[in-house]
Amino acid sequence: LLDIVKKLLAGDKRALSRAISLVEDEDDSARDIVRELHPHTGQAHIIGVTGPPGVGKSTFVDALTAQYRKAGRTVGIVAVDPSSPFTGGALLGDRIRMQRHSLDHGVFVRSLATRGRVGGVSAATGAIARILDAAGKEIVIIETVGAGQSEVEIMKYAHSVVVVMAPGLGDDIQAIKAGILEIADLFVVNKADTEGAAKTARELEMALELRSPGGWRPKVLQTVARMDQGMAEVVTALAEHMAYLKSGQGWRERQVRSAEAELQEIVARRVMTEIFRGPHRTDSSSLIQMVADRLCDPYAAADRLLEIFFSTTKEKP
Amino acid sequence: LLDIVKKLLAGDKRALSRAISLVEDEDDSARDIVRELHPHTGQAHIIGVTGPPGVGKSTFVDALTAQYRKAGRTVGIVAVDPSSPFTGGALLGDRIRMQRHSLDHGVFVRSLATRGRVGGVSAATGAIARILDAAGKEIVIIETVGAGQSEVEIMKYAHSVVVVMAPGLGDDIQAIKAGILEIADLFVVNKADTEGAAKTARELEMALELRSPGGWRPKVLQTVARMDQGMAEVVTALAEHMAYLKSGQGWRERQVRSAEAELQEIVARRVMTEIFRGPHRTDSSSLIQMVADRLCDPYAAADRLLEIFFSTTKEKP
Numbered sequence: 365l366l367d368i369v370k371k372l373l374a375g376d377k378r379a380l381s382r383a384i385s386l387v388e389d390e391d392d393s394a395r396d397i398v399r400e401l402h403p404h405t406g407q408a409h410i411i412g413v414t415g416p417p418g419v420g421k422s423t424f425v426d427a428l429t430a431q432y433r434k435a436g437r438t439v440g441i442v443a444v445d446p447s448s449p450f451t452g453g454a455l456l457g458d459r460i461r462m463q464r465h466s467l468d469h470g471v472f473v474r475s476l477a478t479r480g481r482v483g484g485v486s487a488a489t490g491a492i493a494r495i496l497d498a499a500g501k502e503i504v505i506i507e508t509v510g511a512g513q514s515e516v517e518i519m520k521y522a523h524s525v526v527v528v529m530a531p532g533l534g535d536d537i538q539a540i541k542a543g544i545l546e547i548a549d550l551f552v553v554n555k556a557d558t559e560g561a562a563k564t565a566r567e568l569e570m571a572l573e574l575r576s577p578g579g580w581r582p583k584v585l586q587t588v589a590r591m592d593q594g595m596a597e598v599v600t601a602l603a604e605h606m607a608y609l610k611s612g613q614g615w616r617e618r619q620v621r622s623a624e625a626e627l628q629e630i631v632a633r634r635v636m637t638e639i640f641r642g643p644h645r646t647d648s649s650s651l652i653q654m655v656a657d658r659l660c661d662p663y664a665a666a667d668r669l670l671e672i673f674f675s676t677t678k679e680k681p
Numbered sequence: 682l683l684d685i686v687k688k689l690l691a692g693d694k695r696a697l698s699r700a701i702s703l704v705e706d707e708d709d710s711a712r713d714i715v716r717e718l719h720p721h722t723g724q725a726h727i728i729g730v731t732g733p734p735g736v737g738k739s740t741f742v743d744a745l746t747a748q749y750r751k752a753g754r755t756v757g758i759v760a761v762d763p764s765s766p767f768t769g770g771a772l773l774g775d776r777i778r779m780q781r782h783s784l785d786h787g788v789f790v791r792s793l794a795t796r797g798r799v800g801g802v803s804a805a806t807g808a809i810a811r812i813l814d815a816a817g818k819e820i821v822i823i824e825t826v827g828a829g830q831s832e833v834e835i836m837k838y839a840h841s842v843v844v845v846m847a848p849g850l851g852d853d854i855q856a857i858k859a860g861i862l863e864i865a866d867l868f869v870v871n872k873a874d875t876e877g878a879a880k881t882a883r884e885l886e887m888a889l890e891l892r893s894p895g896g897w898r899p900k901v902l903q904t905v906a907r908m909d910q911g912m913a914e915v916v917t918a919l920a921e922h923m924a925y926l927k928s929g930q931g932w933r934e935r936q937v938r939s940a941e942a943e944l945q946e947i948v949a950r951r952v953m954t955e956i957f958r959g960p961h962r963t964d965s966s967s968l969i970q971m972v973a974d975r976l977c978d979p980y981a982a983a984d985r986l987l988e989i990f991f992s993t994t995k996e997k998p
Contacts, residue, residue: 395978395980399978399980399981402978403975405975406975416734416735418733418735487979490979491979616973619973619974620969620970622973623969623970623973623979624969626972627965627968627969627972627982627986628953628957630979630983631953631956631957631983631986631987632949632952632953634983634987635949635952636945636948636949640948648944651944652937652940652941652944653937653940655940655944656933656936656937656939656940656941657936658720658722658723661712661715661716661719662715662804662807662940662943662944662947663712663715663716663947664716665940666944666947666951669944669948670948670951670952
């Protein structure tokens with residue numbers, strides 16, 4: 365194990381890959397790896413990229429990576445993918461994503477499958493981002509599909525959050541904008557060569573007007589990622605945001621936000637595993653049946669379950 | 682309180698509205714309401730409607746409601762909306778949604794704001810769906826925007842899950858299809874009068890081919906909800922699915938699935954509130970700081986926090 369850690373810190377790609385797998389699979393050694401690497405983290409600029417489906421996020425991340433590589437910076441990517449129920453693996457897999465940068469040793473891409481996880485997606489994402497950080501990647505990109513609550517959670521691990529949009533996504537876009545407005549540090553209207561791009565950008569600007577004054581003001585940029593257009597401006601805006609964070613309390617606030625999200629998720633996971641899958645499995649299962657059969661309401665069942673749980677933990681040494 | 686419950690059961694719309702507000706606001710009386718109403722639930726057909734943004738879900742739900750109303754059935758709708766950070770309320774509010782059915786006493790619409798909730802969205806949704814059920818709504822529709830993990834969680838409260846798609850949503854749609862394929866009982870390609878509808882339907886059919894044989898086989902229907910086209914077929918397919926569930930173990934399985942999701946969420950919420958906001962707030966806050974400052978890794982912090990938590994609960998009477 366220490367061998368993996370040592371090799372990883374020395375830049376060995378295979379050791380990096382192995383370490384991530386262990387963390388992803390929640391192997392017992394995962395926590396040792398995280399612990400060993402923890403002091404080596406804190407160097408990378410962690411950039412979150414999210415937005416609704418169909419806006420060209422993968423292409424955008426690809427173009428952003430190319431831009432950073434041109435400047436000689438190393439890049440690690442964690443793509444959080446909804447996984448295929450058939451293959452069990454990530455659908456938009458590493459293979460597809462790797463194409464452009466497959467021969468470039470300065471880029472490391474990893475897809476994280478969400479399938480079968482009970483709320484553990486974002487903690488794993490955070491851990492993997494930190495591993496990439498420890499491995500010396502100067503830029504770590506976390507990419508998620510969607511713009512719901514789970515994406516907001518995942519974005520807490522990023523220092524800078526980029527929300528990618530595209531023209532003409534319909535009415536629902538209003539809702540997404542609102543939900544994600546608070547966490548965005550930069551808006552990008554991608555596919556800016558299609559109709560309505562200026563209008564979408566204007567709407568975003570207007571929505572931002574409503575934010576309370578003071579603090580960081582997100583820019584709204586336009587890109588055509590497919591043709592590498594506007595990407596230099598994105599890199600500049602991200603560097604400006606980082607400088608802003610470092611100039612004040614922002615940097616530490618982001619560290620705390622990330623630590624809080626991860627600690628909460630690890631704790632929730634442990635407690636829930638214990639209650640619903642561990643030694644209390646029989647109790648929780650029979651209470652679930654009782655609620656299903658309407659012999660008990662869910663609040664009363666929760667009371668009972670917590671009572672059992674705590675009275676048992678009480679007797680622990 | 683019993684007055685609200687009594688009036689609600691008698692069909693009083695204001696009492697229904699009040700009860701939902703109390704549950705949504707997590708008022709202390711919420712659990713009493715849920716408990717009192719619990720025995721009166723189990724009559725409604727709870728239909729979940731989800732899908733990516735821009736496919737016309739709200740219009741679809743509107744048309745579906747109209748279809749059920751034509752058949753004389755009462756309808757309750759819970760729309761889970763990402764909320765505006767400015768107004769604090771639901772963005773695609775009840776007002777907009779109510780327009781078509783605003784004078785119809787057989788329809789009750791409620792938007793549930795997701796803002797500021799820590800993972801409590803789906804439990805509240807489940808509780809509200811049950812209140813609508815107890816209030817005598819024969820059809821209860823749960824509508825969510827998105828197709829991520831949180832939507833999958835919310836859909837666990839439905840007996841029948843409708844996934845709405847539309848032609849030409851781009852590459853990411855592949856990922857969404859995969860993530861949501863398992864939970865769908867019916868696929869609808871809306872906006873079927875636009876280019877590519879047949880292709881999208883065919884792709885869905887092909888994806889379904891890969892499902893293991895046996896069990897319920899989701900249909901793929903095409904609609905133009907805006908013009909009420911194809912909606913009768915949707916209602917028929919949903920009735921067929923309900924008949925299928927009732928004919929075998931399916932019905933009970935759905936009840937258990939819903940009870941499990943709700944119980945897990947209530948328990949998680951309580952434990953997390955206790956650890957991170959309750960009496961252990963100081964401990965958790967200082968551990969978060971230590972992780973942020975890299976004085977402690979997150980797993981060790983979680984160990985320590987659970988240790989404190991359990992040793993304290995031990996001393997409780």
